[in-house]
Amino acid sequence: MAHKKVDQDVLKALETLRSLEAPPFILETALSESLIPIASASLIRPRAKALMQLFDIFSNFAEVRNEDLGLVMAALFDLLVGLDYIENYFQNRITKHNNTVDAFVCGKKLFITFVNVCPQCLIENKGLVEAKGGHKPQSAHIGEASSQILMFLLSLLISKRSNEPAVNALVARKTSATIDAVLLFPQKHRILLGEIKASPLVTYPAMLSVPPTVEATILERHHEKANVRVENIKEVALVMQDGTALSLGHPPKGSNQSYLGWTYEHLASNLKSEHINVYIKNWKELYYMYKSGRTSREQPLKFFFTHGSGKPASDSKNAPGFDRTDDIKKATYQLIKISAEHLLEGGTKQISVGVFSNLGPTKHFDAYLKDILNVALFKPSQYGLSITDYKTPRVFWRYLYDAILTFNYQFFNDKVIEEILGTFLKPSPRAKDDQ
Ligand SMILES: [Zn+2]
Numbered sequence: 185m186a187h188k189k190v191d192q193d194v195l196k197a198l199e200t201l202r203s204l205e206a207p208p209f210i211l212e213t214a215l216s217e218s219l220i221p222i223a224s225a226s227l228i229r230p231r232a233k234a235l236m237q238l239f240d241i242f243s244n245f246a247e248v249r250n251e252d253l254g255l256v257m258a259a260l261f262d263l264l265v266g267l268d269y270i271e272n273y274f275q276n277r278i279t280k281h282n283n284t285v286d287a288f289v290c291g292k293k294l295f296i297t298f299v300n301v302c303p304q305c306l307i308e309n310k311g312l313v314e315a316k317g318g319h320k321p322q323s324a325h326i327g328e329a330s331s332q333i334l335m336f337l338l339s340l341l342i343s344k345r346s347n348e349p350a351v352n353a354l355v356a357r358k359t360s361a362t363i364d365a366v367l368l369f370p371q372k373h374r375i376l377l378g379e380i381k382a383s384p385l386v387t388y389p390a391m392l393s394v395p396p397t398v399e400a401t402i403l404e405r406h407h408e409k410a411n412v413r414v415e416n417i418k419e420v421a422l423v424m425q426d427g428t429a430l431s432l433g434h435p436p437k438g439s440n441q442s443y444l445g446w447t448y449e450h451l452a453s454n455l456k457s458e459h460i461n462v463y464i465k466n467w468k469e470l471y472y473m474y475k476s477g478r479t480s481r482e483q484p485l486k487f488f489f490t491h492g493s494g495k496p497a498s499d500s501k502n503a504p505g506f507d508r509t510d511d512i513k514k515a516t517y518q519l520i521k522i523s524a525e526h527l528l529e530g531g532t533k534q535i536s537v538g539v540f541s542n543l544g545p546t547k548h549f550d551a552y553l554k555d556i557l558n559v560a561l562f563k564p565s566q567y568g569l570s571i572t573d574y575k576t577p578r579v580f581w582r583y584l585y586d587a588i589l590t591f592n593y594q595f596f597n598d599k600v601i602e603e604i605l606g607t608f609l610k611p612s613p614r615a616k617d618d619q
Pocket of ligand 1: 289290291303304305313407
């Protein structure tokens with residue numbers, strides 16, 4: 185049954201692509217099912233209902249509290265990716281490690297952590313203690329989780345907040361595909377395809393509660409890892425830098441269970457606005473530290489909760505969003521390649537290219553991106569022109585970047601895409617917390 189549903193979603197997406205006159209290379213990628221509708225994606229489908237509830241809870245929170253919607257969405261992205269890491273960790277330990285987790289111990293507390301420092305010592309401002317071999321997923325899983333969650337949130341946001349409610353998003357089944365993602369705007373007869381360069385700012389650690397009898401055996405393992413059987417875990421909670429814990433319930437019992445969705449479902453049913461308030465407050469504190477541009481060593485100790493904050497926590501290749509220099513270089517090359525191979529031939533004016541991310545190029549914008557955003561591409565020989573024919577008509581060239589779409593930063597060369605997306609993410613004039 186599940187397989188049949190996937191086929192139907194793909195067929196529907198193909199129909200939309202054809203009606204938008206998508207060029208052959210996109211149709212072929214979609215036909216081979218390496219580009220699938222976001223609702224069918226492996227990490228979205230089993231969690232779709234809870235994901236939509238969480239989106240509604242957070243977007244309503246932003247509206248009621250006059251919060252910047254973009255920042256609330258960026259914080260929600262981090263929350264969802266972090267929960268995915270936790271579920272993925274439990275799933276792996278159940279299937280491959282005989283129902284046992286190897287938690288990091290500090291005092292009486294047990295943690296699953298995704299940056300390699302002791303969270304409890306950061307909370308208590310005691311120092312930077314390395315937590316060797318954290319619990320981060322494999323990089324292929326990280327890529328898949330952040331891509332799928334980003335495109336799901338972006339498509340919900342566009343469908344609810346823009347003048348394109350019929351938007352559809354397609355994602356690559358493999359992270360090595362030529363096209364990472366496609367947004368389809370049927371009403372505006374437009375396709376935006378591009379590279380995903382998404383990566384969370386902070387994925388908070390999970391704290392595990394166990395009965396006192398189990399606690400006694402792990403006490404002597406201070407700042408080491410200890411084995412805990414999953415059935416002994418009473419509760420799992422996210423812990424933030426101010427020490428607040430946000431309960432995620434307990435992992436499902438029984439080894440045949442799917443672990444995809446239990447934290448999402450728990451939060452979707454139990455999250456109160458005071459919990460969201462605390463989460464957003466903590467997240468924004470780290471976001472503004474990051475945005476300040478100070479080095480990690482100039483920041484308060486709690487900054488080491490963030491990805492890309494430096495050794496031993498997390499090295500710079502884990503920098504959040506579209507802010508890693510290697511990612512800016514790779515995305516730029518990939519966009520040149522797609523344009524050169526498929527889009528500079530003419531007859532593809534309804535297609536735009538760009539980058540999708542959770543956060544914009546905060547630190548590296550000036551040095552790496554600013555001066556190339558107005559660059560246009562052109563193949564003189566193709567039209568029998570030479571490079572001295574500088575008055576080249578618009579039909580022969582296209583922008584290198586038509587758009588950059590993130591939750592806290594948007595850039596548009598393409599006026600149609602700007603018309604669809606350029607207004608709804610901007611902070612409302614009444615938003616008071618952004619700086
Ligand atoms: Zn510690």
